[in-house]
Amino acid sequence: MSIKKGDNVKVLSGKDRGKQGVVLRALPAEGKVVVEGVAVAKKAVKPNQQNQQGGIVPTEMPVDVSNVQLVCPKCGQATRVGHKKDGKNKLRVCKKCGAEF
Template sequence: MRLRKGDEVMLLAGKNKGKTGKVIATHPRLNKVTVEGLNIVKKHIKPNKQYPQGGIIPITKPIDVSKVGIIDPSSKKPTRIGYKFNAKNEKVRVYKSSGKEIK
């Protein structure tokens, strides 16, 4: 999986198309990422120790990696991720649109 925790991404499809957020968690086996503030659903909870009242709580659900694109800071647009070797012969992630290294 090319995306990592902390990457700034934009949603490319769905009801929140065009919105941005940071990656909170990655799920490589499912090929999904959880993005802060996006794909929020309401979950009905029965009363338990953690939620004594029960009720409806908002939960952030994972989104498929194909539906998000990392934002290139130079153009402020979503782009793809590639890999290159830097001067120290280390494999680093780069933005496909600008060729700059992802920090």
Template sequence: MSGSMRSMSIRKGDSVQVVTGKDKGKRGKVLRVDPKSRRVVVEGINRAKKHMRPSKANPQGGIVEIELGVDASNLMLVCPGCDTPTRVSRVRAGERSFLRKCKRCDTQF
């Protein structure tokens, strides 16, 4: 079975570090997660300029910077306990939920 069917460990609000690509080494906060595509939108990571047509909300139109998101496999969770990018194991925390457990310091989050 491929790993892609597993539910993702990364959640909105997590701190993550980019481990490959042009933003390698940068950290940011997770803004959105799309479990289907396994793309994760991270604050300040993989930004691109986008031209906006004028709209009601933004009558001038213009250029805005948006985060395009990165593949979950390019990210590592940053443990809030040891402030280090780390692999995690899962600890059951209810019928359908689990906590992540840091493999370095055993912090559960």
């Protein structure tokens, strides 16, 4: 999976198609990512010590990693990700402009 926590991504399909957001969590075992402001569902929460009131709370749900694409920080476009070796390190490379990130 070439998308990590903190990456800026664009949603390619689904009800939130076209939205951009930051990856909050990456779930590589499930092949999903949680993106800020995308796939928001309302969840009922019971009152507890942290949340004294409870009620209905909006939360971001996981989105399949195949439905998002990384946004290049240099050219600002959604792009596929290539890989390049730099000694022992494996770098991610933008397929459109060649920038490393």
